[in-house]
Amino acid sequence: MVRSMAVVLALVFVIVLLAWRPLPDAVTEIDASPVVARAALQADFTVLDPSGLPESWRATSARWETTAESGESLVLHVGYVTPSDEYAQISESRAASERYLGEQTSAGAPVGTREVAGQVWQEWESPDRSSLVLIDGGVTTIVSGTGGWDELESLVRALNPVAS
DSSP states (O other), X not given: OHHHHHHHHHXXXXXXXXXXXXXXXXXXXXXXXXXXXXXXXHOSSOOEEEOSOOTTSEEEEEEEEOOTTSTTOOEEEEEEEOTTSOEEXXXXXXXXXXXXXXXXXTSOEEEEEEEETTEEEEEEEETTEEEEEEEETTEEEEEEESSOHHHHHHHHHTEEEOOO
């Protein structure tokens, strides 16, 4: 009986070992405000930051640096997990090359326009992301994500100038 129990326990152990999967890391929230404040002080354009978003919008990344396709232009990037657990980001820069737009829209292409918050934004789509792009006064603002257009529009409507 002891041998039978040992064989059964060994078999259960092997099954558990083969089927065990670690739990994914929980979303790590950050405070993006120090990065946004630094960008507002250093940028030669008015930095926009969302205000009044519900707590269900969780900032997960923020950086003020050049990207592979922005050339010498610094880019403010703030990433979020949306209320529907999708990804959304805001990118702001003086960069506006086709390569930079492709980088920030996941190789998207323009598909139309839509008016949001009194401005006409270009709609860009790629297989894995939708983006709203506004190039105004030499500043490129891109609100992009894996969720729906409604979430992107909510993020655009929340954008307000940051005092420098």
